[in-house]
Amino acid sequence: xxxxxxxxxxxxxxxxxxxxxxxxxxxxxxxxxxxxxxxxxxxxxxxxxxxxxxxxxxxxxxxxxxxxxxxxxxxxxxxxxxxxxxxxxxxxxxxxxxxxxxxxxxxxxxxxxxxxxxxxxxxxxxxxxxxxxxxxxxxxxxxxxxxxxxxxxxxxxxxxxxxxxxxxxxxxxxxxxxxxxxxxxxxxxxxxxxxxxxxxxxxxxxxxxxxxxxxxxxxxxxxxxxxxxxxxxxxxxxxxxxxxxxxxxxxxxxxxxxxxxxxxxxxxxxxxxxxxxx
Amino acid sequence: xxxxxxxxxxxxxxxxxxxxxxxxxxxxxxxxxxxxxxxxxxxxxxxxxxxxxxxxxxxxxxxxxxxxxxxxxxxxxxxxxxxxxxxxxxxxxxxxxxxxxxxxxxxxxxxxxxxxxxxxxxxxxxxxxxxxxxxxxxxxxxxxxxxxxxxxxxxxxxxxxxxxxxxxxxxxxxxxxxxxxxxxxxxxxxxxxxxxxxxxxxxxxxxxxxxxxxxxxxxxxxxxxxxxxxxxxxxxxxxxxxxxxxxxxxxxxxxxxxxxxxxxxxxxxxxxxxxxxxxxxxxxxxxxxxxxxxxxxxxxxxxxxxxxxxxxxxxxxxxxxxxxxxxxxxxxxxxxxxxxxxxxxxxxxxxxxxxxxxxxxxxxxxxxxxxx
Numbered sequence: 330x331x332x333x334x335x336x337x338x339x340x341x342x343x344x345x346x347x348x349x350x351x352x353x354x355x356x357x358x359x360x361x362x363x364x365x366x367x368x369x370x371x372x373x374x375x376x377x378x379x380x381x382x383x384x385x386x387x388x389x390x391x392x393x394x395x396x397x398x399x400x401x402x403x404x405x406x407x408x409x410x411x412x413x414x415x416x417x418x419x420x421x422x423x424x425x426x427x428x429x430x431x432x433x434x435x436x437x438x439x440x441x442x443x444x445x446x447x448x449x450x451x452x453x454x455x456x457x458x459x460x461x462x463x464x465x466x467x468x469x470x471x472x473x474x475x476x477x478x479x480x481x482x483x484x485x486x487x488x489x490x491x492x493x494x495x496x497x498x499x500x501x502x503x504x505x506x507x508x509x510x511x512x513x514x515x516x517x518x519x520x521x522x523x524x525x526x527x528x529x530x531x532x533x534x535x536x537x538x539x540x541x542x543x544x545x546x547x548x549x550x551x552x553x554x555x556x557x558x559x560x561x562x563x564x565x566x567x568x569x570x571x572x573x574x575x576x577x578x579x580x581x582x583x584x585x586x587x588x589x590x591x592x593x594x595x596x597x598x599x600x601x602x603x604x605x606x607x
Numbered sequence: 608x609x610x611x612x613x614x615x616x617x618x619x620x621x622x623x624x625x626x627x628x629x630x631x632x633x634x635x636x637x638x639x640x641x642x643x644x645x646x647x648x649x650x651x652x653x654x655x656x657x658x659x660x661x662x663x664x665x666x667x668x669x670x671x672x673x674x675x676x677x678x679x680x681x682x683x684x685x686x687x688x689x690x691x692x693x694x695x696x697x698x699x700x701x702x703x704x705x706x707x708x709x710x711x712x713x714x715x716x717x718x719x720x721x722x723x724x725x726x727x728x729x730x731x732x733x734x735x736x737x738x739x740x741x742x743x744x745x746x747x748x749x750x751x752x753x754x755x756x757x758x759x760x761x762x763x764x765x766x767x768x769x770x771x772x773x774x775x776x777x778x779x780x781x782x783x784x785x786x787x788x789x790x791x792x793x794x795x796x797x798x799x800x801x802x803x804x805x806x807x808x809x810x811x812x813x814x815x816x817x818x819x820x821x822x823x824x825x826x827x828x829x830x831x832x833x834x835x836x837x838x839x840x841x842x843x844x845x846x847x848x849x850x851x852x853x854x855x856x857x858x859x860x861x862x863x864x865x866x867x868x869x870x871x872x873x874x875x876x877x878x879x880x881x882x883x884x885x886x887x888x889x890x891x892x893x894x895x896x897x898x899x900x901x902x903x904x905x906x907x908x909x910x911x912x913x914x915x916x917x918x919x920x921x922x923x924x925x926x927x928x929x930x931x932x933x934x935x936x937x938x939x940x941x942x943x944x945x946x947x948x949x950x951x952x953x954x955x956x957x958x959x960x961x962x963x964x965x966x967x968x969x970x971x972x973x974x975x976x977x978x979x
Contacts, residue, residue: 336749338904339703342712381707381900382893407918422712568917570888573747574944577886577907578914580936583943604859606928 337573340379340424343400345417351485354406355450356415357391359399362425367397371432372457373564373592377572378402379424380413387569387587388414389454390428395464400425403453403485429572431592433458434562438534442470444526446547448477448519448539452485454564454591455538459493466498473500473526477519477543480505481512502526519543523550530555537595538564545602548595558596565590565598582607615823615831616804616815618791620681623802624655625818626761626789630725635759638694639727640687645673647687649694652727659684666769666843666954668963678798682728682791685769686953690882691726691733695754696740696906702750702889704901723757729787730765731780732772732953736882738786742945743885759810762787766795766834770843771954773967777846779951781838789814792831803831844954844967847974851948852939858973859931867969868927870962875908877956877964878933883949886914909933934966 346361370376370390379385386408392401406412417423435458443462445455455474462469474493478484484503494501502522504515515522519539533556537547544563551561567579567586574588582601584590601607618626630637640647641657647664650657664684665672676683701717729737744751765774765781774780783790788811791802803823806812823831848854878884888907893900907914910929915922923929941949950966957965 336716337747338749339714339716342714379891379902381705381712382891382897384891385889385902411918422707424714566917567922568915575744575747575885576888577909577936578888580932580940582935583940585944606923606925607859607932 337426338571340377340385340426342422343425345419345421345423347419348417351403351487352483354415355403355485356406357401357403358414358417358423359392359401360423360425362400367400368428369397370394370400370428370457372435372461373432373454374428374430375454375569375572375591376400376402376425376427377429377569378404378410378414379426380410380417381422381424383413384410385424385426385570386410386414387429387572389564389591391453391456393460393464394457395460403450403456405450426572429569429587431590433536433564433592434534435461438462439468440470440532442472442528442533444473444475444528444533444535444551446475446519446523446535446537446539446551448543448547449479449483450485451537451539451543451564452476455536456486456489458536463499470532471500471528472498473502473528475502475504475519475522475526477504477506477522477539479507481508500526518546520546520550523547523554528554528556533560535561536564537561541566541602548599558599559594561595562592563595563598564592614805615828616820617801617823617827618804618818618820619801620655620799622818622820623681623791626814627652627654627727629814629817630759633723635723635725637725637727638691639761640682640684642673646671647673647684647689649687649689649691655681658682658728663767664769666771666958668771668957668965669960670963671958678795678800680793680795680800682763682793683767683795685765685767685772686730686732686955688880688955688959690736690880690953690955691729692736692740692882692884694724694726695737695751696744696748696885699903699905700750702902702904704899707898707900721753721756723759724754725759725761727761729760729762729783730774730953731762731783732765732774732951733882734760734762734783734786735774735777735779735951736953739883739945739947739949739951740885742947743883759814760787760789762790764790764792764831764835764838766793766838768838768842769954769958771957771965772842772952773844773846773954774952775839775842775845777948777950777952782835787811792834794827794830794834796830801827803827842952844952844957844965846950846952846967847971851970852942854970854974855935855939859935861973861976863969863972863976864927864931866972867930867964868925870964871910871926871930872961873910873926873929874961875910876959876961878908878910879906880955880959881937882951882953882955883937884908888913909936934969937966938970
């Protein structure tokens with residue numbers, strides 16, 4: 330008899346250690362698992378989280394990969410399952426499967442400038458990459474974070490962002506779609522920040538995460554700035570169910586996004602993203 | 608021994624019955640074609656008497672009828688709506704259940720069935736379909752792997768292709784060449800029929816040794832060969848060309864997609880009858896107390912709106928996009944994902960489409976009026 334492989338479809342049971350409200354309907358859950366050693370993850374990867382009795386959804390890691398015992402996920406309440414997850418209190422059980430998918434190409438970033446472009450909740454899957462880049466700061470060239478949110482209230486990780494903005498080895502630019510309360514920053518979509526940002530196109534690697542339409546225009550703006558499609562990476566969102574490439578829901582052309590993504594090279598998906606309803 | 612592997616033998620209907628008996632004695636659950644609800648379905652067989660003896664089928668786009676043959680052939684028909692997929696990758700299955708107590712939560716796997724399975728009368732297209740599902744699921748899905756572990760396959764060379772068959776143009780049949788223990792070719796020149804038998808595995812050889820058989824004559828082998836040649840030449844349909852991926856990739860915006868979308872009901876019948884379609888979804892349930900929790904998995908279809916749902920809406924709201932997804936996946940992106948075409952040429956999607964959409968015709972239309 331072969332030794333049975335661990336069942337990738339059965340969730341491990343974890344507990345919420347703490348919750349942190351980030352903004353309207355958005356909450357970061359820190360999990361406690363009895364997994365020893367902890368699974369660890371690459372920035373950009375995701376877990377399938379189960380709200381027991383409700384369902385399961387893919388949620389990216391949003392914590393620091395250097396702290397594998399502090400598993401953090403930032404969730405926005407948009408459907409039945411994510412709403413149930415956001416309502417969980419410390420001590421509540423939830424199911425965890427993963428980590429799944431591809432991560433940001435940080436080894437490829439060594440010696441290069443890196444620009445991270447986030448739209449809305451897209452800041453969450455980029456945060457682990459930023460932690461890792463800052464954790465080995467001398468390994469990289471110039472670091473830039475461009476972040477667009479709907480409004481000032483929707484800016485996530487506010488305190489951390491304020492701390493990052495004081496650093497001299499990281500440029501942080503923020504913009505909001507519209508500002509209803511006093512706001513002294515930029516107003517406009519995140520692509521306008523790309524046009525203003527200064528970077529050396531030949532040595533820059535771009536990591537982009539946000540709504541698909543925002544990523545398309547961001548990639549085009551980066552391209553117009555001289556960055557090659559091979560140096561631009563997107564984190565795709567599709568209906569990921571199984572995480573192992575067998576349920577078929579997350580296809581984008583030939584890609585099984587849960588397995589071949591979510592992080593993909595723009596060159597690989599540029600044509601597919603231009604086909605409506607692919 | 609090796610000469611027995613390569614040589615042809617002959618058994619009669621009694622010998623065939625003994626083969627089923629031999630499998631039953633060894634604890635195999637025996638599954639094969641039988642007549643149910645006016646069609647040929649795959650179900651448990653108590654003996655050869657349960658096979659569709661003397662029946663054949665008439666198939667065309669959106670059309671299926673059973674007809675009487677004028678002999679007592681056991682395998683004188685093509686494939687019906689069922690495929691063997693349902694036995695390895697079932698339409699519905701429980702994945703796990705859990706119990707929530709005030710202080711604990713325990714999850715348990717559902718017990719998986721490990722009964723040995725003998726499949727009877729498996730056609731070349733079915734064997735190709737099983738091989739394709741193996742490529743997709745065997746390494747990734749433990750439930751599938753458990754069900755595939757102990758399987759005995761009695762294959763049948765197809766000598767009666769239907770009006771919607773095109774396995775020859777997919778290089779999947781009608782002759783069975785791999786993936787079986789025993790393969791039969793039914794000779795209907797005799798009535799009751801006799802079967803030319805070849806074995807491919809040690810288990811197949813053991814089975815043949817246990818039943819009454821004799822060496823096949825040159826004439827019998829020639830008749831079997833000509834029956835297969837006849838089948839290959841009498842496919843009701845033909846797929847135009849083998850490497851279809853470039854054609855589909857060039858034509859993602861072809862007007863033909865609009866035309867087919869006007870006919871397509873997005874009912875998902877084609878995905879339900881397809882022997883290779885593997886997509887599934889999961890459902891979580893709890894009882895009223897919220898203590899008893901469970902997750903099940905069932906077949907899903909890329910023709911539903913929910914299939915591609917991400918918050919905010921479906922990625923493919925139109926029928927045009929869903930039909931395009933299904934067909935391009937089957938013929939163009941499947942090879943990219945799994946190194947094989949997703950189509951075996953069984954024709955089920957044509958026969959069981961309520962409006963008779965024909966995948967070979969749709970593809971030919973793209974090819975005839977292709978974007979440069």
